[in-house]
Amino acid sequence: MTSRPDLQPLPRRIRIPVSAGYVWRRFMVSVFGIWGVLTVIFIAVNLNGSPVTAFVDPELATAEEIAAVTRELGYDRPIWVRYGIFLRDLLGGDFPKSYRYGESSLTLVLDRLPVTALLAVSGLAVGLIVGLVAGYVSGTGRGVLARQGPLLAMNTIRAIPDVVIGILLMFAFGVALRWLPVMGLNSWRGLVLPALVLGLSIAPSLARTYRASIISNLDSDHVRTALAKGIAPIRVRLRHVGMNALVPVVSLFGLQTANLLGGAILVENMFGIPGLGQLGASALNNRDYPVIIAVVFLSAAIFIAVNFIVDVAAAILDPRIRIE
Amino acid sequence: MTLPKFGRLVTSLAAGFVLLAAATPFATAQELRIASNTFATLDPLARNPISSDYNLHAALYSTLTSVAPDGEVVAGIATSWETPSALEWVFHLRDDVKFADGQPLDASVVAANILARIDPQKGNLISTLGKIVADVTAPDPLTLRVALKNPSVEFPRLVTGLYLTAPDHLDGSAPAGTVNPSGPYKLVSFDPDGETVLEYNPAHYGPKPDFEKVRFIVLPQVTTIIAGLLADELDFAEKLSRQDSGQLRRDETLTVGALSSYRTLFYRINPNVEPLGDQRVRQALNHAIDKQAIIDNFVDGGVVPVGQVLNPSFAGHNPDVPAYGYDPEKARALLAEAGQAGGFDLELEFAQGQNQAGDLIAQVLAQQLGEVGIRVSLTPEPFQVWSERTADPAKAAGLSENSFGGDGTLQASLVAFASLNNRNHADDPEFDKLYDALLAAETFDAAVEIARQANARAHDFAPAIFMYAQPRTYVTSDRVEWTPRKDDRVRPQDFRKPQ
Numbered sequence A: 001m002t003s004r005p006d007l008q009p010l011p012r013r014i015r016i017p018v019s020a021g022y023v024w025r026r027f028m029v030s031v032f033g034i035w036g037v038l039t040v041i042f043i044a045v046n047l048n049g050s051p052v053t054a055f056v057d058p059e060l061a062t063a064e065e066i067a068a069v070t071r072e073l074g075y076d077r078p079i080w081v082r083y084g085i086f087l088r089d090l091l092g093g094d095f096p097k098s099y100r101y102g103e104s105s106l107t108l109v110l111d112r113l114p115v116t117a118l119l120a121v122s123g124l125a126v127g128l129i130v131g132l133v134a135g136y137v138s139g140t141g142r143g144v145l146a147r148q149g150p151l152l153a154m155n156t157i158r159a160i161p162d163v164v165i166g167i168l169l170m171f172a173f174g175v176a177l178r179w180l181p182v183m184g185l186n187s188w189r190g191l192v193l194p195a196l197v198l199g200l201s202i203a204p205s206l207a208r209t210y211r212a213s214i215i216s217n218l219d220s221d222h223v224r225t226a227l228a229k230g231i232a233p234i235r236v237r238l239r240h241v242g243m244n245a246l247v248p249v250v251s252l253f254g255l256q257t258a259n260l261l262g263g264a265i266l267v268e269n270m271f272g273i274p275g276l277g278q279l280g281a282s283a284l285n286n287r288d289y290p291v292i293i294a295v296v297f298l299s300a301a302i303f304i305a306v307n308f309i310v311d312v313a314a315a316i317l318d319p320r321i322r323i324e
Numbered sequence B: 001m002t003l004p005k006f007g008r009l010v011t012s013l014a015a016g017f018v019l020l021a022a023a024t025p026f027a028t029a030q031e032l033r034i035a036s037n038t039f040a041t042l043d044p045l046a047r048n049p050i051s052s053d054y055n056l057h058a059a060l061y062s063t064l065t066s067v068a069p070d071g072e073v074v075a076g077i078a079t080s081w082e083t084p085s086a087l088e089w090v091f092h093l094r095d096d097v098k099f100a101d102g103q104p105l106d107a108s109v110v111a112a113n114i115l116a117r118i119d120p121q122k123g124n125l126i127s128t129l130g131k132i133v134a135d136v137t138a139p140d141p142l143t144l145r146v147a148l149k150n151p152s153v154e155f156p157r158l159v160t161g162l163y164l165t166a167p168d169h170l171d172g173s174a175p176a177g178t179v180n181p182s183g184p185y186k187l188v189s190f191d192p193d194g195e196t197v198l199e200y201n202p203a204h205y206g207p208k209p210d211f212e213k214v215r216f217i218v219l220p221q222v223t224t225i226i227a228g229l230l231a232d233e234l235d236f237a238e239k240l241s242r243q244d245s246g247q248l249r250r251d252e253t254l255t256v257g258a259l260s261s262y263r264t265l266f267y268r269i270n271p272n273v274e275p276l277g278d279q280r281v282r283q284a285l286n287h288a289i290d291k292q293a294i295i296d297n298f299v300d301g302g303v304v305p306v307g308q309v310l311n312p313s314f315a316g317h318n319p320d321v322p323a324y325g326y327d328p329e330k331a332r333a334l335l336a337e338a339g340q341a342g343g344f345d346l347e348l349e350f351a352q353g354q355n356q357a358g359d360l361i362a363q364v365l366a367q368q369l370g371e372v373g374i375r376v377s378l379t380p381e382p383f384q385v386w387s388e389r390t391a392d393p394a395k396a397a398g399l400s401e402n403s404f405g406g407d408g409t410l411q412a413s414l415v416a417f418a419s420l421n422n423r424n425h426a427d428d429p430e431f432d433k434l435y436d437a438l439l440a441a442e443t444f445d446a447a448v449e450i451a452r453q454a455n456a457r458a459h460d461f462a463p464a465i466f467m468y469a470q471p472r473t474y475v476t477s478d479r480v481e482w483t484p485r486k487d488d489r490v491r492p493q494d495f496r497k498p499q
Helices: A018-049 A063-073 A079-091 A105-140 A143-158 A162-176 A189-218 A221-228 A233-243 A246-271 A275-283 A289-317 B003-022 B051-060 B107-118 B128-132 B155-161 B221-231 B240-250 B277-289 B291-298 B328-337 B358-371 B381-391 B412-417 B429-440 B444-461
Strands: B031-036 B066-067 B073-075 B080-086 B088-094 B134-139 B144-148 B185-189 B195-200 B213-219 B236-238 B254-269 B344-353 B374-379 B399-404 B464-477
Touching: A018 A079, A018 A289, A063 B429, A105 A143, A105 A189, A105 A233, A105 A246, A105 A289, A162 A189, A162 A246, A162 B221, A189 A233, A189 A246, A189 B073, A221 A233, A246 A275, A246 B221, A275 A289, A275 B128, A289 B107, B031 B051, B051 B185, B051 B195, B051 B213, B066 B155, B073 B080, B073 B155, B088 B107, B107 B128, B107 B134, B107 B144, B128 B155, B144 B254, B221 B236, B221 B240, B240 B254, B240 B464, B277 B328, B277 B444, B277 B464, B291 B358, B291 B464, B344 B358, B344 B381, B358 B374, B358 B399, B374 B381, B381 B399, B399 B412, B399 B464, B412 B429, B412 B444, B429 B444
Parallel strands: B031 B213, B031 B236, B344 B374, B344 B399
Antiparallel strands: B066 B073, B080 B088, B088 B144, B134 B144, B185 B195, B195 B213, B236 B464, B254 B399, B254 B464
């Protein structure tokens, strides 16, 4: 092929998958979201009463003693003053100290985060593997058994409460077979049962979404075109159907983050794993308000950040989502 | 996938699981694993430690005196003690006690510990010692003299909870969060909501405990505790209800036991809620409850109904004061006499998970009170909500679940119904006089006699529905032996290896 001299090649342009304006707007929405969560949780815990009784002997403390501790904790001031101090400290990079531990509540929470993150990521991995395989087989399989079997299994799992699944697995693999520990996270084996419980809690919705997306893709023009071009059916199913069908799954993944964090808290409690969940539950029981605020703040920040990333990722995967 | 391939996959998976099982580590013979509630603090000087904290304190720190499993006060670092006058106690100390860093633990250190607890400037506002100790001196390293504001015949028992810390901890110069133990164990790691690990402290003066390493594992869920015991991942757990411990009894490797503890369970009556200010109504509530039926159905440990503050585990229990008999007719008659023949509405609040089968027993109470015309609504509450609400007479429900007597002292048990107790809203000047007399008693026999009178008074005044001695239930694995105690303590040094 010869090139015509009057046609110059177009300069190569680096295409930014999404516009900076889109990213900035999403970012600002995220920042306001986090501020909103902090304000709501601050008001909520403070409306719940003073934490003073958790720090004195409520039976034998005198009124003077209670008043002294109230002053020490700052609860002799009105809520709006405490909120102002709270925001001022936050902007100064100072998260309030835990009443029980005497150290920064954010540091405490960040110390526990790796355990919860490990649980959540392991659960996500299990959920993705189980959910995507079940969704793919159910969406592309031939015959009633292949199409309905995985769906039935997922619906059954969905119908059983996570707590019950956890207890069943705990007693089967921990008590009856003694293959896996039923408590703690002292080795990788301690991760297996919690990850299974967590993964099975999100797998059904992933499977259903993926299956529906695959079925809609199977009927699309680009799939018929690929098959007409003679591309091997397995290649079409995997690449043209399977990959394209992932877009709604990615969007769902953002929403599942909240489920994963909530599920991790439940699983920590069930298996005696000292993560964010145990810390938060204990803080609630002991009225350690700074820790409650820090746990909620971090959970919300992760949820919002993941959804921000998911929104951007979805815009990259599907140009129709992009604004501008 | 062809069948042979499928078969190979199944075989591989099975082999993997077998390897997994083979890799499961078992606890070493030197390790003791105890299920625990959450902890609040390692610091014995902290304002309001919770019950589980004392288990760690008892393992890490020495005390002047100690309580044996049978309830007797025995030597700690004090080998003997006497009371030269009603307002003075003298303790004679061992000469070989030191902290892990080598500092000696002598009389001057003990004196400094007591002074720290009675000094409000150090933040220790809530201290029984602060209310009774006037002064403390150490004439020599092995002698401690304590001057009291008023006589305290139970002083050697009161100081069993005085956990002794090093001088640099008392003056705040020790690094925060560090522990300098003198007890049988030292701290390896501390996680109030996770796992706390202790190991044998070679600097301890006493005998070496049977288990060199101890793990306190915080487990909020009863299901996990049961699974842990059945899976041989725990050696000890307690406070399981009869329903929870049922399946554990069938396991031959576990021992399930219960005994009647110092604690007495009762439901406080708030006279500020009408018509509970009427003594006849309060007595009617007591007659309306079939305690024996509740014990038969929900409670282990051979406990019996009581009609007073102290249960039969105390010397101050009054054997001449019977439990209120179950008599719905009499209850109805008393209510009619008080002008409440038509019954009334009543709220019952209880802290979730604090007492064995507490939710079930609350339902039975509601049903039995309903039979005499009292319409009861139940309010289960998180512990802190319950704690705050019950201490406020304007907010407390008509009935609130409570128990008292954990440390086994007359003084700290009878205070349950003294006016100075914020949870007691049924103030009774007669009872207060007897309580003041108890604090001033100069001999133990005199204190016991006054306690019996106070019990009789409480029975008649009926500031609560008196129930029964709370049982202490426990489960041990076949790797350990443990002599049950009537108090609330779980001390790792008390566990023995089976002979």
